[in-house]
Amino acid sequence: MPQEIEPKWQNIWAESGVMKASDGSEKPKYYDLVMYPYPSGDLTVGHARNYVMGDVLARMKRMQGYEVLHPFGWDAFGLPAENAAMKRGGVHPRDWTLNNIAKGKRELKMMGILYDWDREVISCDPDYYRWTQALFLLMLERGLAYRAMAPVNWCPVDKTVLANEQVINGRCWRHPDVEVEKRDLEQWFLKITDYAERLLDDIALLDKWPQKVRVMQTNWIGRSMGAEVDFPVDGMPGESIRIYTTRPDTLFGATFMVLAPEHPLVERVTTEKHRARVRDYAEKARKETEIERLSTEREKAGVATGGFAINPLNGEKIPIWVADYVLMTYGTGAIMAVPAHDERDFEFATRYDLPIREVIAPPSGPQRVLREAYVGPGVMVSSGEFNGLDSTVAFERICDWLEKKGIGKRAIKYRLRDWLISRQRYWGAPIPVVYCPVHGIVPVPVDQLPVELPPEYKPLSEQPNWYRTKCPIGGEDARRETDTMDTFIDSSWYFLRYASPHDDHEAFDSELVNHWMPVDQYTGGVEHAILHLLYSRFFTKVLYDAGMVAMTEPFMRLFNQGMVKRFGQVMSKSAGNGVSIDELAGAQGADAGRIYEMFIGPPEEDVEWTEAGLNGVVKFLQRVWRLVLEPESIVAEKGAPSVRVEPTVLRRKVAQTVGKVTEHYDELRFNTAVAFLMELANTMQGYLQGGGTRDAEWDSAVRTLLKLLNPLAPHVAEEMWQHMGEKGLLADASWPAYDAAAAAEPKVVLVVQVGGKLRDRLDVDAGLSEAEAMQAALASEKVRAALNGRGPSKVIYVPDRLINLVP
């Protein structure tokens, strides 16, 4: 198998345009999308694994008669380019990025991966980020973008703000060993929280997503249902503290309150005597880093304010404390503490010797000594008029009561927070607004987009020639926003741009988007399970509301492929353990590399890279080559066994392989799909060695094998196809149809059993499913007679080959 065949076929495919997606096609569409990568230099075999998966699927779908959209692009803005530029002074991030893109593109082509390159999207291209900016303005127009002074996560290494989602365990997502700091800054946010409910509810529609990702998104959004209740402050008429609780049924057990250190009422409720200590404590809490504050290991600590509040349910006076285990960013920043039924409150009460009152009795009855909080449901006690009720009932009754009295109401809270999108970086899409002393925040008119980055690589805030501008409204001297957007904005809509990549008067053509979308298959790493996928879903819903797209969810079916590791670590150039596509394709050819990537392990699992098995797939390809083009050499093999593979066995094997390979490609179970093809090749070899004739049936077996192999090993398959004298591209050939009758085992047998004893057996048609076979059996005279009118206690379906195993 000469390696020159690879460029040969790559050129033929390019000229024939097999990979181009036609907008006006009559065929059913199939949108096969892979997550666009960050162009970080050499792509590794880890990237290739992902893209080969997408390519195998695209090639099969084309052969199945779909009009396949299989595009590619680059997530080209972002910090690594700036870091690289800084490292080798003088390199512009743009040059570094575009250079990497050129390299990556060459490698992808080398692997025989076919993309519709006419639709390539590069997020740092002004023709792209022009529309990223337009979409930001759409958000602004719809009231979904706002500026706010807020304590933000600040990465001291990257010197930029991070979104919540980019803070992992209190550390920067890019630098796992760097603690994130808190800073107060005025920043742009997107109101993703407005969509929290829909983002959560619509997870139900994503039934073809991995359960794991659905759970992660659900938890991330974090809905809780409860009530907001106002607790009047003792001695301050008209003043009250609003708390949020998920357990209104425990209101009678509230023995104290806790405010977050940043809570606005802390100063007011604090008495003179306690003022100094409270101030001191709040000051310290503010300085603590998020990671210290969020540690559950730490003992709960706080200080009393000296102030009191009134429990509106029973009129009881309860002390107000300040403690940092209450977060200003969730709920109302204030809680009622019910130590008997909340573990955190229990710990706090125990430490400061605060009263603990049980108001829900566990099923085992009231506890004599409370050693720990009881958080389950039970019977209400010490709760006035609600005594004796089940706590789940009391939950509703107390809410009703609060609402009737006007001191509280049911409320739903989300863990999800608004998306902070400002980045104090050069290499990103500039936020297209102007600050005018007269008109305030003025959006740059869409027809003036893009707000292009200045050529010089230097912080935008240090480029007055760039940021000094005129107000688009009145022409006053004004200043441009010098922050750029989080790159996750770029990637929240790139899959829409592929539908009309050259549209130069709108972000995308709605009609074309509605034609291609939603994405039928989306493949990418699980590391994007929350960030990218949640943001893309959010964008899609906003665009739906704006009437610009017809779908409410962008990705129908999601697949998270595993990572390729080496020496136990994720493969990457920077970690120095990368194996490049060049090396893989250079070793034994692109096709062997492709098959090996698919065969190395289950696609969703992480795999350790080793080339130990590469030789096995090379042997497989060589065997296929001989079967197809030199079958006579196999018949002549010396020392061959005399085991015969009957023609019927070969025929059935071919039919079964069609069914299995089609199904497993479809379900992205490539490792087993490869195994089935190997089995077929083994059977075919056995057939020849056993003296099988090379008749029309053999010929059809060969052709079927080539078609099934084509998505995996397209160069070799095309070459063999051509050698066989076939006209036309194998890529254009039709996918073999599955013949269920030919694939079926000879027959199946039903065992009918009454009272645990075998009564009769019945042959049924081959090819029936278990359910069909059972039904057929129950309808048959023979079985009815055997049952003797008593009805079966059991009807057992057993394949013929296993009949002897049944007692």
Place this chain on the structure above:
RNA sequence: GUCGGCGUGGCGGAAUGGCAGACGCGCCAGCCUUAGGAGCUGGUGCCCGAAAGGGCGUGGAGGUUCAAAUCCUCUCGCCGACACCA
């Protein structure tokens, strides 16, 4: 701590509740050249046995079933996500 997922040969891993270990790697033997680290053929879960054959086997303990790697309960171990969210 909570929520997910996973435990199968020497290895990567297969098995709609139906012959566990497909397919491949590795290993062993033979063939071929005989320079093989190339190629071909056969064998290869573990134990007993010369063989025929027998026994045991999917982390562990129970259970459901004619039948369990698969379903249920408990338990041990590993991995991942989230983690004071009131």
